Amino acid sequence: MTAPEQSRGKFSFALEPGRVLLSLRSACRHALHGAIGLVYPPSCVACQGATAEAQGLCPACWGGIGFIERPYCERLGTPFAIDLGAGLISPAAMADPPVFARARAVCRFDGTARELVHRLKYGDRLELAITLGRMMARAGHELLAGADLVIPVPLHRTRLWSRRFNQAAALAQVVARQGGVALAPAALARVKRTRQQVGLTRAQRADNLQGAFRVLPAMKPLVEGRRLVLVDDVLTTGSTANAASRALLRAGASQVDILTFARVVTDG
Numbered sequence: 001m002t003a004p005e006q007s008r009g010k011f012s013f014a015l016e017p018g019r020v021l022l023s024l025r026s027a028c029r030h031a032l033h034g035a036i037g038l039v040y041p042p043s044c045v046a047c048q049g050a051t052a053e054a055q056g057l058c059p060a061c062w063g064g065i066g067f068i069e070r071p072y073c074e075r076l077g078t079p080f081a082i083d084l085g086a087g088l089i090s091p092a093a094m095a096d097p098p099v100f101a102r103a104r105a106v107c108r109f110d111g112t113a114r115e116l117v118h119r120l121k122y123g124d125r126l127e128l129a130i131t132l133g134r135m136m137a138r139a140g141h142e143l144l145a146g147a148d149l150v151i152p153v154p155l156h157r158t159r160l161w162s163r164r165f166n167q168a169a170a171l172a173q174v175v176a177r178q179g180g181v182a183l184a185p186a187a188l189a190r191v192k193r194t195r196q197q198v199g200l201t202r203a204q205r206a207d208n209l210q211g212a213f214r215v216l217p218a219m220k221p222l223v224e225g226r227r228l229v230l231v232d233d234v235l236t237t238g239s240t241a242n243a244a245s246r247a248l249l250r251a252g253a254s255q256v257d258i259l260t261f262a263r264v265v266t267d268g
Contacts, residue, residue: 133174144179215251
């Protein structure tokens with residue numbers, strides 16, 4: 001062995017201190033996570049039962065979610081009972097076309113999904129946004145692939161003050177990060193304090209939301225010519241989605257798609 005080779009062998013450890021430090025940090029991080037897992041084992045976000053990973057669902061709760069998969073209406077995202085081919089539009093979408101281009105949701109708004117949404121929205125379980133947002137990013141991958149911005153459906157300032165956080169904004173943050181799309185939390189404003197939508201008919205909801213949303217002048221350059229994904233927790237009749245989409249399109253957006261965790265599906 002030559003002198004240079006001996007030198008390299010003797011001092012190889014000292015020549016790569018950065019790599020050694022990264023290895024030590026990684027080992028410490030794994031050890032810490034393992035210790036935390038022993039003291040606080042991962043549990044189901046819905047029932048608190050044991051799970052293999054944190055921020056997940058146990059098999060029983062997973063089975064209690066009515067996932068929406070193709071075949072479904074390409075506009076409304078509502079599932080079809082039978083597969084009649086790709087690219088179909090439902091009679092509801094043809095009879096009353098939505099303002100938005102496409103809507104996608106992870107699942108039906110019932111059972112476990114309803115419970116998760118209520119816990120996030122009213123139970124101060126803000127950490128649920130991580131789990132639900134990740135599921136939304138997977139369900140809406142087609143929308144996110146061509147999107148320029150992710151925008152949450154905003155709350156009026158008085159409702160935001162009373163609720164302390166906007167669940168749509170929390171979901172949008174996770175969706176944007178998972179999808180690799182820029183987040184624009186202030187692009188859309190809710191300028192009118194509306195009544196609670198629960199219990200209102202479709203016509204009453206639309207009337208209630210008339211003029212509720214606006215893109216403020218300072219935000220117009222941000223949305224002009226952009227393809228947007230509007231995020232909310234639940235899609236019910238589509239009144240909120242239509243009103244918000246209309247305001248964004250009037251401000252110059254080229255297209256608005258809707259992505260929610262759950263949606264109301266009426267059989268037939």
